[in-house]
Amino acid sequence: MAVRIIAEKCKGCQKCVKNCPFTAITMQEKLAVIGPGCTNCGACIDECPFGAIEKADDGARGVDISLYRDVWVFAEQRDGALMNVSVELLGEGAKLAGEIGCKLCAVLCGENAGGLIDELFEYGADKVYYADAPELKSYNTDAYTKVIYQAIVKYKPEIVLLGATHVGRDLGPCLAVQCGTGLTADCTKLDIDPEDKKLMQTRPAFGGNLMATILCPNHRPQMSTVRPGVMEKPKRRPGAKGERVDLAVSFKDGEIRERVLEVVKGLTEQVSLTDAKIIVSGGAGLGGPDGFGLIKQLADRLGGVVGASRATVDSGWIDHSHQVGQTGTTVKPQIYFACGISGAIQHLAGMQNSGYIVAINKNENAPIFEVADYGIVGDLYKVIPAILEVLG
């Protein structure tokens, strides 16, 4: 579906030029011309007062989509434990499978990781595809890509979901190219079109300034990575059972071209922002690295963890693992305290779905107050000690 200008209707008003989020439209001899920057987002179509812009089907190629069935979730394990995001995806996958009327399946790779199969059934998988080999013990791009690609070719899922972890965001693109299909990164919302049962994948773009709903109409599987912490975890049903399918695995010499020599864990303090119920975050308003001492005091008192804005991480005040936002971690705690954070769009994109947002900032016009449930205009060095006093 390409966006096109209908030359006869275009009056040269330039409204589309001003409203194109990608500055892809230019004027040439009083006629709007769509340039190569166009992403077909369609924002201009609604803006045109003369109905001179349309989306036209240009007969894209694809595959016979009727051959593809079932929703697959990549069950990512590290050190033999299932990643939280994979469990969240089973919850979301069950919803999608229910709307389509198909099975929910998990695909698991590991070495002696069969113990996780029951856990996958208990979190809702109807079927688990399992590949067991020493080469699959921990994530390896070539090995995982080969095994899962072969399984996709053989069993033809219509949807494949992966967590947008450092692993899922590495595996997803490789699988998509092998399968000749599309991949939508970092989705925050997935829906099934009630009419044609296609997957509608919604994701933030442009630093969270714009949301885009993406379709993969003519290729299969429809693949998405989904940000950790966005979807709800399903309830575990102890004793639930399903079907186990073992995948044949064999590797030729030289087929795996990367080798993990060593894994170095937790050089920095373990921060689990995605699982935190309460997050206390500090921003540039702290004035320096020492300010995080006070942030930590409040976090500790509430049983929460310390978050940080990009500005503080870029200034070297705190490790990147604490960063909340578009380029950091997306979080959804019950309470999010934003202390001395002005509220850049990148930051808001990563925390605005929190249960309650408390903003403490000296500047009453700071954008953070626009998303806050409770706002306090004041010096965080006075406000936080006062809160600690109330908490006793």
Next chain:
Amino acid sequence: MKIIVCAKQVPDTNEVKIDPVKGTLIREGVPSILNPDDANALEEALALKEKYPGTTVSVISMGPPQANYMLRECLALGADDAYLLSSRAFGGADTCATSTTIAAGIRKLGGCDIILAGRQAIDGDTAQVGPQTAQRLGFPSVTYVQKIREIKEKSVVVERQLEDGYEVIEVQIPCLLTAVKELNEPRYMSVKSIEDAYKKEITVWGESDVSLAPEDCGLKASPTQVFRSFTPPPKGRGEMLSGTVPEMASALIAKLTEKHAL
């Protein structure tokens, strides 16, 4: 050693503001920049060039003609040559189609030993074009590279960033690596280097120059399509607490307790 850096010109999303009345993006005056992660990729290539004599660094990009400003900046930073893949046929490309085009450009350059790309671009944040380009070229890839430890004759040893640490990976050459900002601190241009950059040519290639048919590029070769895009609805301002600092602190805790959040 022959190194190719993949770079993208992006709008500086830090500078994007929302129109408070209409709720739409204000694009006017937003500068275009070299994508930050790509700057780290280029810096690493330039550092390797200094360390290993005889190394060449080429920069390749796909984008509209204006992207030559960004490529000019790459030359001024020290790249040897720059190539821009630019054609109407490339328009509307998703990551899948973009990687086909970039891979074709790299083939036209005769391949290389190491491709360095940024982890992701700040306008799309997909992190897909790097590894997808590697797949199309048949190269192994390592994403999220935070350190290049050692270059051996037939392999590279790198650190790959994880959420809770990192792993040390040895990968065969030729390969593609994607850079995170922890990899290095990009250098600045000098006046002299900017002057020199303007003496160099930027080569512009269309689809036929890199042996692609128009239907293998851009929108026509893109499995994903944007169905619609919209500005996320603002959540709306909540309650501003008032009074003295101790009063506001008490009110806050009382309200959070009342909502069973605490």
